[in-house]
Amino acid sequence: MGEGETNAFPLIWTQRQQPRRRGLDREQITAAAIRVADEAGLDGLTMKAVAARLGPYSPMALYRHVHSKEGLFDLMLDAATAEIPLPGEPGDDWRRDLRTLALETRRMTSRHPWFAVLVHARPPAGPHMMRRLEFMLTVLVRRGATVGDAMTYAVLIDRHVLGSALQESEEARLERRHGLDDDARLYAAIATLRELAAADGGLPHLTEWLTHPAGPTPEERFVIGLDFVLDGIAARLA
Amino acid sequence: MGEGETNAFPLIWTQRQQPRRRGLDREQITAAAIRVADEAGLDGLTMKAVAARLGPYSPMALYRHVHSKEGLFDLMLDAATAEIPLPGEPGDDWRRDLRTLALETRRMTSRHPWFAVLVHARPPAGPHMMRRLEFMLTVLVRRGATVGDAMTYAVLIDRHVLGSALQESEEARLERRHGLDDDARLYAAIATLRELAAADGGLPHLTEWLTHPAGPTPEERFVIGLDFVLDGIAARLA
DNA sequence: GCTATGCGTATACGACATAAACTTTCCAAA
DNA sequence: TTTGGAAAGTTTATGTCGTATACGCATAGC
Structure with missing residues (x-):
């Protein structure tokens, strides 16, 4: 407490954006997830498939960056919305x-x-x-x-x-x-x-x-x- | 062929209604599934939960009657639709x-x-x-x-x-x-x-x-x- | 009473998300 | 150059799910 992180529930938007050093980041993961979902549908959108699409990664690698599949959903939705000209x-x-x-x-x-x-x-x-x-x-x-x-x-x-x-x-x-x-x-x-x-x-x-x-x-x-x-x-x- | 069962895909409506002898039937199972879904939401709608709601049954008991969870969906949807006065x-x-x-x-x-x-x-x-x-x-x-x-x-x-x-x-x-x-x-x-x-x-x-x-x-x-x-x-x- | 039918069960398998504990990588400060 | 430590990724394991398969048992019809 006193941290500003007292979320009623876990939206990825209230969670720390990592400082970005090396390796994966949210943007790459989101893009890969979108490609997987476009091609294989939501049924094909598994953490394993996304990880594989990124290279020789294990599914668990993603959790360092998105903390849950639902967080990944949030990112995907917003990235897709960003494509709409406004x-x-x-x-x-x-x-x-x-x-x-x-x-x-x-x-x-x-x-x-x-x-x-x-x-x-x-x-x-x-x-x-x-x-x-x-x-x-x-x-x-x-x-x-x-x-x-x-x-x-x-x-x-x-x-x-x-x-x-x-x-x-x-x-x-x-x-x-x-x-x-x-x-x-x-x-x-x-x-x-x-x-x-x-x-x-x-x-x-x-x-x-x-x-x-x-x-x-x-x-x-x-x-x-x-x-x-x-x-x-x-x-x-x- | 020659049987009228050459389905392009499995709709429960094209499958044999069993003659009903004893034990469970589609109607009971559907009603139980609807109660479970009403109370516990779709997340709580598992074959196990439906079976338990019917009594001391195992999840596999349902498959004798509905052949897949999607078939159960079909039955639930139609039963709910039947509630609409027409x-x-x-x-x-x-x-x-x-x-x-x-x-x-x-x-x-x-x-x-x-x-x-x-x-x-x-x-x-x-x-x-x-x-x-x-x-x-x-x-x-x-x-x-x-x-x-x-x-x-x-x-x-x-x-x-x-x-x-x-x-x-x-x-x-x-x-x-x-x-x-x-x-x-x-x-x-x-x-x-x-x-x-x-x-x-x-x-x-x-x-x-x-x-x-x-x-x-x-x-x-x-x-x-x-x-x-x-x-x-x-x-x-x- | 005998037997075939069909109902329910036990067991097993392969996905899946993800928790926990680990190993490796790499930067920064000493 | 060395070293401490955090960040990144992997391994392993757990629990849940739908459901295929093979089986045992009760019952209905003879």
Whole structure:
């Protein structure tokens, strides 16, 4: 006590950044972890895999620098957030600012599908995550929203962005896990679903859709939903 | 082949329902698993815990009936979905139908916080999940939407409902894992975040909010976002 | 009563995160 | 140049998990 380290819980952001001498550091480890997760998915993100990616290291080597896997998650999330371009100042069109940020966030999550899964498991306390949120709040407050309302709107936008990302990423994970990257097998899996729906007897629309999946692409869906949210915010800002 | 069991992947719905003679069955196991998950969270949902909840059983006993933990997930998800009241037929107010369904779904997820986490990890192929989706499609198609558009709108509604549930449930999980159900510790954790934000120097709105968290309650937020989606759908149906 | 079926168990295996104790490396001061 | 000690990395070990396999036993149908 008296050290300023009386944390209610272990966020890596409240822990000492080592002075850096030689060997590994947080940055390298984070970058390696991100590469592993991008390539092998969250299932493949083990301490052993990250260590191996860094060279001839043992899994335990990482603990000197990140103290737990969750700490590594914090670092990964913030590093990925740092990839999202963030204007220094809001422009004069709030809607464009928020729309662009949402689209850029989506671009990031499509590079890093694990992001949407992890982000819900840790508090958004990294510096880049906080700065991104501050940007959204600033844009909205300048348009007359209270901070409380601005937080609500920001949360709703992120819910859509990250919800979309999560759904698409988990779908991809499922397909990968069961080898459905092969077209024939994917078709067979859909056929199984269609048969289940048809067997029920009372599911005409669902059966029809499974027979001829139609409608907007996932990307178009995302934009439609994003505009729903932005329209709603606009109506309340007015 | 020739058996109808050439599954591209193992959904429990395509597997034989045992004739039931004695001992355990899927229904009991599912109910026990749901109780365990409700009480101990997903982290506490182990095969061992479920077996123990059923009586003096070994974890391996479950495998006779569910063949894998993921199969158990499928059963849990569908059983929880079955708790959502579903009208036999749509009424004459599409918006009311969808709104009610969304609110009832939310009620279910607040009883079963694990739902929103698991639902993304498995295809929604259970009978109750399919019937619920069919209901949404029917409501929308009757109002003139194509099946493809109806699917989009249904997905957007669920994205909001489940996204909200996920965020709130993971927040609760985090708080539980770190003993923040104690008010003093929770306050300390928030103070830590505020200090981090204040230390950055460039986060006035976020710092302000962390000092005096204001704005709508989570429940109000949910309704605001739900109406954004419903308004958006209404505009496109017209 | 006999036998086949199928239910539950015991045992075992291979991942995984990570605690603790150790060894090695390298810098800084004497 | 020597030396003390901290920092970096490894080894070993522990406990938990899902689950494959092989087995014993009770029961249901004859």
